[in-house]
Amino acid sequence: MKRNWVLIPLVLVVAALIKLPFEASMAADRPHAAGIGLNLKTREMVGQGMSLALLGGFRALVADFLWISAHAAWEQNRWFTMRQDFEVVTTLQPRAILFWDMASWHLAWNASHAALNNPAESRLAVRLRDQRHWFRAGRDLLERGIANNPNNAFLHEKLAWMLHDKFQDLCGAADAALKAVKLCHDWRQGYLQRLAGYWLEDCARNVAPSRLPETYAYWRELWLREYAGKPTDHWDTIDRNISRRIQKIEEELRISESQRLFPKPQPSVTVPTRR
Amino acid sequence: MTPAIEIKSLTKRYRTGLRRETVLALDHLDLQVEPGEVYGLLGPNGSGKSTTLKLALGLIRATAGEAKIFGKSCASVVSRLHVGFLPENPYFYRFLTGAETLIFYGRLCGMRGAALAKRVDELLQLVGLTSAASRPLAGYSKGMLQRIGLAQAMVHDPQLLLLDEPTAGVDPIGSKEIRDLIIQLRAMGKTVLLCSHLLTQVQDVCDRICILNQGRKVREGRVDDLLRDQKRLCITVENLPEAARAQIAQWVEDWGATVVSIENPQTTLETLFLDAVKTEQPQPPSKP
Amino acid sequence: MSTVSIQPDVVYFNLGRVWTMALNTLIEVTRQKVFYFMIVFALLMIGAASFFSIFSFGEEAQYITQLKFIKDTGLGAISVFGAIIAIVATAQLLPAELENRTIYTILAKPVHRLEFLLGKFVGVVLLLAISVTLMGSLFLGVVFIKDQHLSTATYHETVEAAESAVAGSPELKPETKEKVLGEARKRAEQAAAEIHKTAGYRDIVKALATTLFKLLPVAAITLMLSSFATSMVFTVVMSAMLYFAGHLVPVAQKFYATSKAPPGKLMSGIVNWIMPNLAAFDVADDLFAGDALPWLKVLKILSYGVFYLLVTLTLAHLIFREREI
Numbered sequence: 001m002k003r004n005w006v007l008i009p010l011v012l013v014v015a016a017l018i019k020l021p022f023e024a025s026m027a028a029d030r031p032h033a034a035g036i037g038l039n040l041k042t043r044e045m046v047g048q049g050m051s052l053a054l055l056g057g058f059r060a061l062v063a064d065f066l067w068i069s070a071h072a073a074w075e076q077n078r079w080f081t082m083r084q085d086f087e088v089v090t091t092l093q094p095r096a097i098l099f100w101d102m103a104s105w106h107l108a109w110n111a112s113h114a115a116l117n118n119p120a121e122s123r124l125a126v127r128l129r130d131q132r133h134w135f136r137a138g139r140d141l142l143e144r145g146i147a148n149n150p151n152n153a154f155l156h157e158k159l160a161w162m163l164h165d166k167f168q169d170l171c172g173a174a175d176a177a178l179k180a181v182k183l184c185h186d187w188r189q190g191y192l193q194r195l196a197g198y199w200l201e202d203c204a205r206n207v208a209p210s211r212l213p214e215t216y217a218y219w220r221e222l223w224l225r226e227y228a229g230k231p232t233d234h235w236d237t238i239d240r241n242i243s244r245r246i247q248k249i250e251e252e253l254r255i256s257e258s259q260r261l262f263p264k265p266q267p268s269v270t271v272p273t274r275r
Numbered sequence: 276m277t278p279a280i281e282i283k284s285l286t287k288r289y290r291t292g293l294r295r296e297t298v299l300a301l302d303h304l305d306l307q308v309e310p311g312e313v314y315g316l317l318g319p320n321g322s323g324k325s326t327t328l329k330l331a332l333g334l335i336r337a338t339a340g341e342a343k344i345f346g347k348s349c350a351s352v353v354s355r356l357h358v359g360f361l362p363e364n365p366y367f368y369r370f371l372t373g374a375e376t377l378i379f380y381g382r383l384c385g386m387r388g389a390a391l392a393k394r395v396d397e398l399l400q401l402v403g404l405t406s407a408a409s410r411p412l413a414g415y416s417k418g419m420l421q422r423i424g425l426a427q428a429m430v431h432d433p434q435l436l437l438l439d440e441p442t443a444g445v446d447p448i449g450s451k452e453i454r455d456l457i458i459q460l461r462a463m464g465k466t467v468l469l470c471s472h473l474l475t476q477v478q479d480v481c482d483r484i485c486i487l488n489q490g491r492k493v494r495e496g497r498v499d500d501l502l503r504d505q506k507r508l509c510i511t512v513e514n515l516p517e518a519a520r521a522q523i524a525q526w527v528e529d530w531g532a533t534v535v536s537i538e539n540p541q542t543t544l545e546t547l548f549l550d551a552v553k554t555e556q557p558q559p560p561s562k563p
Numbered sequence: 564m565s566t567v568s569i570q571p572d573v574v575y576f577n578l579g580r581v582w583t584m585a586l587n588t589l590i591e592v593t594r595q596k597v598f599y600f601m602i603v604f605a606l607l608m609i610g611a612a613s614f615f616s617i618f619s620f621g622e623e624a625q626y627i628t629q630l631k632f633i634k635d636t637g638l639g640a641i642s643v644f645g646a647i648i649a650i651v652a653t654a655q656l657l658p659a660e661l662e663n664r665t666i667y668t669i670l671a672k673p674v675h676r677l678e679f680l681l682g683k684f685v686g687v688v689l690l691l692a693i694s695v696t697l698m699g700s701l702f703l704g705v706v707f708i709k710d711q712h713l714s715t716a717t718y719h720e721t722v723e724a725a726e727s728a729v730a731g732s733p734e735l736k737p738e739t740k741e742k743v744l745g746e747a748r749k750r751a752e753q754a755a756a757e758i759h760k761t762a763g764y765r766d767i768v769k770a771l772a773t774t775l776f777k778l779l780p781v782a783a784i785t786l787m788l789s790s791f792a793t794s795m796v797f798t799v800v801m802s803a804m805l806y807f808a809g810h811l812v813p814v815a816q817k818f819y820a821t822s823k824a825p826p827g828k829l830m831s832g833i834v835n836w837i838m839p840n841l842a843a844f845d846v847a848d849d850l851f852a853g854d855a856l857p858w859l860k861v862l863k864i865l866s867y868g869v870f871y872l873l874v875t876l877t878l879a880h881l882i883f884r885e886r887e888i
Binding site (some may be wrong): 004007008011012015016018019020022023025027029030043045046048052055056057058059060061063064093094095096098120149258 | 627628631632634635636638639640642643645646704762774806807810811812815817834835837839841842843845846847848849851852854856860863864867870871873877878881882884
């Protein structure tokens, strides 16, 4: 009996010495594992940890059922219940992109629309305030989603659209779209690349003229990598669109002729002036 | 000759309750069982009999003193190579049949294959359970369970058997069969340590007994020696006429002795029962 | 009467005895109807998931959500019922032996206590392996059936839509019609391939493997608790609590790193240093979200389970060999 007083703590100590580096190695293998490798707020981590502990394997199933409940709340216009359900669902399954996407959409688009057109509220100012409240709710949720899935291009794209449409934040939208481009590696890449370029140009023209050189660099690099010398698809409009934009920016920035991608066309025929 | 069981100054204290009060179950017990004898361990409830058995089997550790089986310490696994144990009210895995039970225990003793199968058949025959070998133990009577228990205790052919209440709850016929088996085992050279409350049975079977009380040995010795009343004499006669009784009584008193009783000896209830059950068939009621 | 001497001098640890005990334990445990009911219930749940998934969501990309629902139900059921079986089956191993007194006849034989303990434990491990394999096979079967159903439905839908569009435009040239139908068939095949990918069979197998190997240290912890506990209820409740605590290890790690208050630091430190990180076995969410986890890294997780199993069994052995029966 007495020897156990020594042996048992010894075993625990040896186990702890092996366990900690072992676990660190496993965590390094899964940098995006829910709650493990991410820099989440403590509250969020505790919420996820508790749900994992208490619900265990049924976490995903509970999330699925709550999702249906949230869907029902949407149909019945119970917006606050819907939001609560979304918060729980995303805490239970932070890796399910579907939930973040649809939930933030419901908040920023549907709930805000209902708030703006609320027949029970006669004051426009109040309705506008409520609408913006739902915009922010949607953005907060989406940003939480990005914190949980930092390498997901889709969520960055959704954030870009939300900033563009609901917040009229052209530069913010452009930055989010650029992040999405960096992370995207599938068939959506081409579309996102152009979207980021258009919005970056909008940002430079309407909000931050200092970003025009950045826009030029972006379009130039994209053109050379993806479009120059490559056969166009039957939508020739894309190539013409991009090349025209590059040309225009080169004019505005007064890029030297030798550096330009699209030098000014020299007049090929001198038309004699009539005397 | 190495004693079968050698216990020297064996002490066991149990700690009970949170206040760590101790109960002294065995107090410096000295005991020795020689090979080839049937040794009875008696005592009231709580006298330390079960504690002694458990210490001998290594199920609990002694607080002080030592216990050895054939020279090997009881705390070691190797001492159990030559011990077979039949616990009080044995339960086995009820879903196993009689044969499967013996095979299970045989495998635990390291036996295998054809040798094990042969041994199982021998044992089933020895304890008289060949016909019930393929029935699950859940369907066995108390007596059958005791007998299969005895068989599993002997599966690895141990030299020493520890039997705790082997005939408890068994009917008189079964009880006699078990006792005959114990005598047979002694004839085979085995050593048996028997714990029982049925004193008449112990008396019939044991060579030596030990009586424990409150963890201490209060009596030990050969049954004959302990039980014999040296002061009195019994003479059994046959065909003595009634008239001679008074004369004999007088003759005894002339010698200076006292006549304590002159009466017909009694057979035992057990003998009567066994005879009645074996020889007399119940008569069908006669028709009016 | 010749002197009896006991040869050999030592009884060595014997795997044969362990295996004998293990098989006996497996039979004993499978005879208890409660485990049958649990497994049957889990199987029903998995089967029902396939049926209920149709009613689950009403949005686009239905196949994703249907398959998600089935996968979530299946793995959830296997994980939860597996944990219940692991804890309850192990918790009753020693108390049942003590109550039935069968332990006396076994330990009275030349059997090491470690052989006895390991034998009982291996019996439960066999039960868990069989249960998870059974439930996992049904689960994979259900996913496969749904996958086939959805992919053929999607394929036909896409192709039929194109065919009806072509049929409704008689002005098109035959070559154009062929091109459109060809493209439609290609899209349909791509959509079907997407569905197959969403089913993710290899990921399911990985998740099943980690689920099973998570149950091993859980059962071992229960065994360790029961090696000194006298009440089965205590063992079950404590095991369940430690099971929950094991999932909080990542949170405890974060607390330990950021907390300043000594009590918080001490508590989170203890959890961090002693408890196995059971959350590390939950790879399903991350796998289904598209994270890559090659088999080598899965093996690392499995060996972590084995490591904790060995540590806990060692503790159980140290405790049990001193126990008075």
